[in-house]
Amino acid sequence: MATGPAPAAPGRGDAALVVAAVSVAEVGFTHLYLGVHWFSEVLGGRLLRAALVTPSIAAYQRWITDARR
Numbered sequence: 001m002a003t004g005p006a007p008a009a010p011g012r013g014d015a016a017l018v019v020a021a022v023s024v025a026e027v028g029f030t031h032l033y034l035g036v037h038w039f040s041e042v043l044g045g046r047l048l049r050a051a052l053v054t055p056s057i058a059a060y061q062r063w064i065t066d067a068r069r
Contacts, residue, residue: 028046031037 028042031042032039
């Protein structure tokens with residue numbers, strides 16, 4: 001029997017994803033508004049983060065799929 005993470009309660013994951021996305025967006029806008037970073041630095045950070053997170057999510061989903069077989 002394969003073990004994996006327990007399924008989340010319906011709707012709770014969606015709310016957490018929205019809260020996380022809004023929080024990340026607010027940090028970027030705050031850095032721009034306060035003049036702490038240039039736009040290019042914020043954009044570069046977002047692109048780097050996407051380049052690191054996207055393959056991680058894909059690998060995790062593949063791992064979960066294989067574990068449930």
